[in-house]
Amino acid sequence: MKNAQQIEEALAELSALLGASGYLGGYDERKRHSRDTSTARSCLPIAVLRPGNTEEVAGIMRVCQRIGMPVVPQGGLTGLSGGAVPTEGSVALSLERMNGVIEVDAENASLTAWAGTPLETVQEAARCAGFEYPVDIGARGSATIGGTIATNAGGIRVVRHGMTRQHLLGLEAVLPDASVIRNLRPMLKDNAGFDLKHMFVGSEGCLGVITRAVLRLSPAPHDRYTVLLGMPGYEAAIACLASARRHFQAELTAFEGMWPAYWSLACRMVAASRPPLGTGHGIYILMETSSRDRGWLEEWLEDCLEAGVVSDGVLADSLSAARTMWSVREAIGDVDREIGAHLNFDIGLAPSQLGEFAEACEKALGDLVTRDILHLGHIADGNLHVIVPVPAGDEVTGTEVERRLFDLLAERGGSVAAEHGIGTLKRPWIDRTRSADEISLMRVLKAAMDPKGILNPGKVIP
Amino acid sequence: MKNAQQIEEALAELSALLGASGYLGGYDERKRHSRDTSTARSCLPIAVLRPGNTEEVAGIMRVCQRIGMPVVPQGGLTGLSGGAVPTEGSVALSLERMNGVIEVDAENASLTAWAGTPLETVQEAARCAGFEYPVDIGARGSATIGGTIATNAGGIRVVRHGMTRQHLLGLEAVLPDASVIRNLRPMLKDNAGFDLKHMFVGSEGCLGVITRAVLRLSPAPHDRYTVLLGMPGYEAAIACLASARRHFQAELTAFEGMWPAYWSLACRMVAASRPPLGTGHGIYILMETSSRDRGWLEEWLEDCLEAGVVSDGVLADSLSAARTMWSVREAIGDVDREIGAHLNFDIGLAPSQLGEFAEACEKALGDLVTRDILHLGHIADGNLHVIVPVPAGDEVTGTEVERRLFDLLAERGGSVAAEHGIGTLKRPWIDRTRSADEISLMRVLKAAMDPKGILNPGKVIP
CATH class of the missing domain: 3.30.70.2190 (Alpha-Beta Plaits)
Structure with missing residues (x-):
């Protein structure tokens, strides 16, 4: 276990490594990085680390690994499940300075970007070159490419283009032991051994820190x-x-x-x-x-x-x-303003089941809510968002709403996280979707890749 | 280490578990399962196991795990890299009896099949329901769905539809410890924790035995x-x-x-x-x-x-x-007949590089071959097949051809296996494509999921 002196020394080392723009220890900065867009309880990181390149990310992992200090990777902080919220005694590792499109390769219809690049910047760079990067979500202005990969973001065009995983040609990620897994080639077909990049897609920052990506571009559509x-x-x-x-x-x-x-x-x-x-x-x-x-x-x-x-x-x-x-x-995106406090569900089911499920929710939650439940979603993808107004601070009702809704979902073989991920908010409910054997395999993989458990601890795996 | 008596006992147990149609110990049957379509050296398995359901696969793993007996999963034996060839002292686990389409779900555009179902059977079942299963390869009549998943098969429509990974909605696989990872839902979006099915795609039977799959269907095209x-x-x-x-x-x-x-x-x-x-x-x-x-x-x-x-x-x-x-x-597919013995390369590069690479091959191999080198491939996918005539049995020339060609490829950042996988034939060359850190992570994952190393040993990882 680390003691106060070890932590002080590690922070000094990180500060020296990252310099003034890369190491932020002030309250305001730490506050800004203490939460995402979800209702997950905020927590001040002990420092905010903003590396400027992959080598600095590896340097951070080396120091933190040594004393077992938790590291919480952060993108645009637009997540809705608490996946990027710091945990007690952790440092926040923000990718915001590793920002920018590195190359658009028109001949091979690909684009390389740093992980901290906002999704919208990538979309625009693609457009300027006569292409389209078709992953699109409401938070496009803030959400980063690294974050969309770490959560396998979906959005409105999945019916045609699939989720983020489908657009990923190459990836660079830093493991907890500071080794760098790098394959930044614009290749569509590459079955030379286990395809390691898929380990990081949707892993919510628990297995490695994504630093760069090569994305596949689609031809710009004729018309919409x-x-x-x-x-x-x-x-x-x-x-x-x-x-x-x-x-x-x-x-x-x-x-x-x-x-x-x-x-x-x-x-x-x-x-x-x-x-x-x-x-x-x-x-x-x-x-x-x-x-x-x-x-x-x-x-x-x-x-x-x-x-x-x-x-x-x-x-x-x-x-x-x-x-x-x-x-x-x-x-x-602005529904907060209108209806105030609410729970936001992001469930996955076979498309044909969504209508009946929405009705079942209304019936099952009728005695718990006094205002309208809102349903909307990506029907072709079998992804329903259910907005349940619950008074702020009423955790008892909130938990009961979750329990009933996730039980309905489990009966129907649904997923508790279609596109928003598990983070911390859905972690208590993952067993409604995943079997004990599946969760056990997730633990095996986590332990193999992050034996000291320093990367985004307490997220995803119960 | 296992001794002769342990092996005898294990085989007796397996024979009792699987019955007469599931346990084949005769020479002819073992011979039939001693090789795939590649030039990899054949090897007789000590028995051929043909389980009839997932529970029997788990039973096999339980017995083999106990005494550390190697298990080599086999589909249609159409592989070109030796991935399904038995190793010394191994049993062959053939999925051929787990054959058939279980369900076509038209409402949710999905199809569930046993792993041993031939690709062509799946294509036809999709067609009959007004859909298309667009993964298509020459070996469609023999290659099984499980094999296409284990190798992430590509083929001729990748430019439009992507590789097999992209069509996989759900999967059931048995781990070396006999636990069953099962998620057989027709869901397009499911980000509840690490997406475990992707561990098995392209893993060439080294991490688990695929038993069932849910595949996404596409609408049948208007015209071609x-x-x-x-x-x-x-x-x-x-x-x-x-x-x-x-x-x-x-x-x-x-x-x-x-x-x-x-x-x-x-x-x-x-x-x-x-x-x-x-x-x-x-x-x-x-x-x-x-x-x-x-x-x-x-x-x-x-x-x-x-x-x-x-x-x-x-x-x-x-x-x-x-x-x-x-x-x-x-x-x-019939080129053997015309040109006799040859080496078959399946390389991946950025599409724009294939032409120059083909020229470089001609130049670099000119003094080693006396007949035409053949080039053809999936240009949009950056996947070139290079057929180099080399006299049968001339291993010295063969190895020198491989060395020169893969060196050219490494200089250009290409992949030694675009769609045929690594198996045994490409294993000595995987370091031309993958870094030491990448290979080390593959080893970590293999050791985590198969600590005794009983599943398809000697394949993929050098």
Whole structure:
């Protein structure tokens, strides 16, 4: 065990290693790095380390490994599960200075960036070179590429492009023992031994610190069309999804569902004067395609209306109309302001099960909540976000809501974390999704790669 | 260490566990399981075990773990790197009786199958349900789903659909300690802790025995068009690829390159009377799109001809014409018959580097070979197959060819195994692609998951 003197010496060593811009010991800086965007309890790190390159990250691991000091990697602090919140006696390792696109390789359709680069910066660099980096989430301005890899971020275009894992060609990561796993080649096919980069994807900073990445770029889409659909209920939404898949194939780029309570609230928030579609529907679908021609979309929409799958539909006729439609979906980011304290669930199920699950939630939680439960999600991905208003500080109710909801989920074989990760908030519930054998294997891998347990301790694994 | 009596007892126990159809001790059966399709030296297993379900696989691991008896998992024995060849004193664990599609879930676009199901059976079951399982390789009739997962099989549609990893929704695998890692849900998004299924993808049977899988299905394409292009050289091919990507986006489903020596040989093999395109080009591209309309393809082809990127092009005007074009590409499977003994390389590089690499091979190997070196590959994936004729039994020349070729590759940052895996044949060369730190981490993972080293020993890790 480390003692106070060892810690002092280690901090002095880290300060010397990183210099004034790399080592921050002041209260304000430590405060800024004491929490993420989740409701997880904040905790002051004993210092904030901001390395400027991979060698400094390795240097940090060397010092911390020696005395067993916990290290908590941090990206843009936009996580919703507490995965980047410091633990008692830890140092925060922020990647914010390792920021920037290193190379766009147009010939090989790839981009190399430092882990601390914001997602939006990568998206823009891709766009400027005539490509698209299609991973997209609401927090794009702050979330970093390293963070999106460590959480295997999903977002709105998974139906077409998959999650972050699918876009990762190369990776550099520093292990707790300070060794560097580096494979920064723009190669699509590379089966020379175990593919180590996949160890770090979705590992939430528990197995290594991601420092650089090579990302695969997609060709920029010809055009995008956005359409808002109202339909009688969830069964119609699933029939509509199957039809859209057959018709649009890989041109279907988003299929987002909003249940009535969320729809009404979000419309009030962003488009008070004139909602983009009438109310009264059982479910609202925001769909996007990258078709070459609008006719292909109009034709499909007419067929759906005729067949009664869709009750009403509006095709955005301008960029601004499309933006308004999307703003209703993205209003979820500001929902705090409207409804105050709430629990945010991010569950995964087979797409066909989401409608019944949303109903079951309403029924099971009815006596615990006094305000509307909000449901919205990435239907094609089988990913539902459930927002349950619970008074701030009422932990008893909060825990009971979690217990009931996760029990419903376990009965249906769902996942307690579709895209937000486990962090600390979902850690007590991971056994609703993972078997004892699975959790045991996670422990084996963690112990093998981080035998002293210094990297992001207390996260993910119960 | 195990002694003869322990082995006898273990075999008796296994025989009792598996019954007459599950335990084969005869010479002919052992001979049939003594090698794969590669040139790796064959070795008789001491018995062939053919479990009928997951519990029997676990039972086998329990017995073998106890006395430290090596277990070599086998699928369709179509591997080209020796990954499924028994080692001295091992039992072969064949998945051939765990064969069949368990469920096609049309609503959730997924299919569940036993690991021993041939790839082609899965493709057909998907087709019958109005879907496509887009992983496709020449050995589709024999290669099993479990084998394609264990090697992360690629093939001809990676440019559009990615490798096998990308299609895997759920997996069941048995660890060396007989515990079962089971997650057989059709979920696209599931980030609840480390995503364990990725440990087994491409691990070549060294970390667990894959028993069942849930695969993601794609919508069946509207139509397929095949076009054969002749162009002056590799630079034109790369320009043509960039243009095709921009124009067809996700409708570009294959972009296969054949160098002149291969082209001439393959045309003689399959279409002696009338090759599908004239000779004299610097490179031949077989391209496939899933466009909705032929006009979109014709327009693009005309532009390419006008711009001089493409020297000549033929659009297949019937299914049989398309089949002839593909048969030229797939003639590689029968090349043994024509050229006799040869070494088969499967290298990965950035797509833009393949042309220069092929030239460098010709130059570097000129004094070692007396017959044509053949080059062909999946250009969009940066995956080149190099066929080097070397007299049977001439190991000195063979090793020198390997050394020179892999040195060229290492200088360029390439991979010694793009899609065929490491097995035993590429194991001496893995350090040309992977750093000491990477190999060391592979060892750490292997030791953590298989501490006694009983699963497929001597494969992958040097």
